[in-house]
Amino acid sequence: MKYDLIIIGAGPAGYVAAIRAGQLGMKTVLIEKKEIGGMCLNWGCIPTKTLIESAKFYSRIKSAEQMGTDGIDLSKVSFNWAHAKKRSSKIVGKLTGGVSFLLKKNGVEVIRGEARITSPETVSVENRLLEAKNIFIGTGSYPAPLDIHLPAGKLVQVEHLLGMDHIPQKIVLVGHGPVTIELAQFFRLIDREVTVVSPVEDILPGVDEYLRKYVLKKLKNQGIRVIENSRITSAGEDQLHVNDIDIQYDMVLNCSWRNGIAPPSDIDLGRDAHGFIPVNEFLETRVPGVFAIGDVNGLSYLAHAASSQGIFAVNHVQGIRGSMDLSQCPVNIYTDPEISQIGLTEKEIQAKGIDYRTGEFPMSANGKAQAEGNDEGMIRILSGKKFGEVLGVQIIAANATDLIAEAAAFMSVEGTVYDVARTMHAHPTISEVFLEAGMDAADRAIHK
Numbered sequence: 001m002k003y004d005l006i007i008i009g010a011g012p013a014g015y016v017a018a019i020r021a022g023q024l025g026m027k028t029v030l031i032e033k034k035e036i037g038g039m040c041l042n043w044g045c046i047p048t049k050t051l052i053e054s055a056k057f058y059s060r061i062k063s064a065e066q067m068g069t070d071g072i073d074l075s076k077v078s079f080n081w082a083h084a085k086k087r088s089s090k091i092v093g094k095l096t097g098g099v100s101f102l103l104k105k106n107g108v109e110v111i112r113g114e115a116r117i118t119s120p121e122t123v124s125v126e127n128r129l130l131e132a133k134n135i136f137i138g139t140g141s142y143p144a145p146l147d148i149h150l151p152a153g154k155l156v157q158v159e160h161l162l163g164m165d166h167i168p169q170k171i172v173l174v175g176h177g178p179v180t181i182e183l184a185q186f187f188r189l190i191d192r193e194v195t196v197v198s199p200v201e202d203i204l205p206g207v208d209e210y211l212r213k214y215v216l217k218k219l220k221n222q223g224i225r226v227i228e229n230s231r232i233t234s235a236g237e238d239q240l241h242v243n244d245i246d247i248q249y250d251m252v253l254n255c256s257w258r259n260g261i262a263p264p265s266d267i268d269l270g271r272d273a274h275g276f277i278p279v280n281e282f283l284e285t286r287v288p289g290v291f292a293i294g295d296v297n298g299l300s301y302l303a304h305a306a307s308s309q310g311i312f313a314v315n316h317v318q319g320i321r322g323s324m325d326l327s328q329c330p331v332n333i334y335t336d337p338e339i340s341q342i343g344l345t346e347k348e349i350q351a352k353g354i355d356y357r358t359g360e361f362p363m364s365a366n367g368k369a370q371a372e373g374n375d376e377g378m379i380r381i382l383s384g385k386k387f388g389e390v391l392g393v394q395i396i397a398a399n400a401t402d403l404i405a406e407a408a409a410f411m412s413v414e415g416t417v418y419d420v421a422r423t424m425h426a427h428p429t430i431s432e433v434f435l436e437a438g439m440d441a442a443d444r445a446i447h448k
Contacts, residue, residue: 011038013294022106359441
């Protein structure tokens, strides 16, 4: 069977690319061996964020009296894991069903099965040979295996978290990066004992040092133990040995940094030591006509970056030229409060020798944040001193992952802090912090 485009993997990169290709009239086939939506919709982004919101709600109930609500007996309040899982699964079902509908609506054929690339223009799946001028690989990534033997039943992969009947009391997370921090906080919010063992010293690589220090302080204040630059050296039935520290545990959750997953292939895609497939500026592999989009190319682990890559690659093969700047990709961490950043970090700006200034504004001075009882955090806008161009933005706030979109909009049009300062923001809103930080950077601060 001949197609215009074969896409392997139905995650945020693959299914978005397929829908875009269908919109452009391309005869497209999408191959998936597991579930439509990939890791993000089925056991990553959506399920974990749903669980985190349930945990935040549970935690917030404990301060109901402060918000003017009486009559809640906190001794009877507990976190119901079964109900939280059910809610998460219901949301996942709605979203994956919606994606399947959109694929059908845009004329995308979906084949369930494991694909094998047999040549630069052919793929075999379920005893069928498919042919296309272009092949997209969007097979994603998976946490690297731990190099330690644990007793049976003690090691859990994030993929299998929702399949657990109950959550034990003492949990050790091994890994680093946003997922590790998010899940560590989730378990602590539902009253578990939590330890994080990070194999590296920088537990949040690529994140501004200001944010990293805040996160570590926050985790410590919440009673989460973080052991950086360490590994589990031995494990017993109920005790782990990390360096010279003994840790009591019931479960180890593998949150290791991920390795690329590539489909079986009869052509050499040049995968690196971590399984990622190198690509050029157009996301094309060393094999002409074969593209790698999303996690599998190692350029970013973010779902929204994967989707943008999918659209970009489809546009490229259709002759719609453009460029992709992943330095303007928002980085979101769904902690409590949330953390977001975009653009250059302060250290990167300093390394480039750019003369810059910092505009800041605390959430505690924002009226709506105080009204909501979510006044922890602040915003920082890093800008060039000479022209005022926005170089980077960092936010700590209850809804930082939504607020960062405004920063992305300003940066996408090369906006300056003067543009930010003269943009009218509604009052009272959380987004007013942008106005205040912009005015601070432009030496026009009103409420500071």
